[in-house]
Amino acid sequence: MSTISKNSLKAFLLKLECHFTWTLLKQDVDLDDLEETIVNQIKFFIESNLINYNLLSYVCHLKNSNEEALRNLQKAEEVVQKHHPDEIARRSLVTWGNYAWIYYHMKRYEEAQTYVSKVEDSCKKLSSTSHWKTPLPEVYAEQGWALLSFGGKYFERAKNCFENALKNEPANPDFNAGYATALYRLEGLARRYGGERSPSVEALKQAVELNPNDTCLMALLALKLQDFRKVDEGERYIKEAIQKTPDLPYFLRYAAKFYRRKGEVAKAVKILKKALELTPNSGFLHHQLGICYRRHVINLKQTRNPPQDDVEKLIELAIFHFKIVADKKTKFVSAHADLASVYALGKRYEEAEKIFQELLHRNNLSSGEKQELYLSYGNCQRFNMKSESKAIKYYIEGLKIEKDSYVGKKCSEAVQSLLLQKIRRGLGDATDFGALGLVHNLNGRKEKAIEWYEKAIALDSNNEEYQNALFELQLSISS
Incomplete structure (x- = not known):
């Protein structure tokens, strides 16, 4: 193929609606983990297999397995022929777009052109507005599910996709499920990292009404009701869902989370072990088990004379599960921090410190991940390593990133709790007063900040940092 026609083919490819044009970047996910997730979903969610095979083909391409990618697209076509024989063109646009791109990357340009033409011809028949883009709700929804698979930075775009799908079919169960899931995920990010809260409860209730057999949606609604202290109402959904799908690992993981947060750790562990039998390589389940065992340790340590053998056994179990996740998912910062925290809980301080230092020196962390890391390290210094000064330092570093996030x-x-305790015990010095001034300043409480900086200067009159901070504060209030 000549350079000119090759370039013109690329221009047509860029007009297609498929995974290759949706800006899904491989650096934002763990490809091996995503592939494993999709393979499990193909096994447990037969009705979503068209979407899953299309996404799996793209993941295989990102892993340089184009032949495997083509095999998954063939499976996607088989699903359409079996379940949507009267809508083959309408249901195949994303599949054909992926075919065209994969053949292009394989330098099989004539086959790529064949699929470009199939998409163009189908779009002409399906829509009078465009040769290339027909605003099909199914395509918007498929894009939405793909975006949800690639992590937090894609959730807002996913929500918008489902909104577009719902404009044409407001009562479609799948589109409502996607929209509610996107809102739930966005609300989770907002709680952890700051940002606008999303009204997911109503969306989830509507989605559950339209999808009475979707127990994953029921579990998400239960967790959301639990957030709002409607635990009994939430548990009714969990119990109903357990009756419907007692062997669905994707539901069981959420049910376990519900019971762990309710304080029923042993019940959560039992559910997670069952889910792990069904999907033994799930990093998510290993992480949740680690969290449960760590919670068990903390609960035991809060009792009088806890049996040391039990404590040590639970610590080893937590380490075992967290280590599986950390080894498997190098980008999962929380799992690495959790592993470090359990090492510290077991007084293995050198191993804990080594992990925290490695994480702190990573230069590809998001601001949310950094903030969670500072909180985790601060907690570790405070409760396990018994260094209040380091705990104060890392809490302040975390606060500097985003004060309004969870x-x-x-x-x-x-x-504030640490500093005020120290001051009440009569152990506070100028550094502690200055730190409180900084904290209040970061929180926007300028009058309080001035009070603490004045106290710091009374103890350390030549400190330029406190003098400059006080001067700027007074200036900002008077201007």
């Missing part, structure tokens, strides 16, 4: 508020509460 994690930022936790950093703020922790550092």
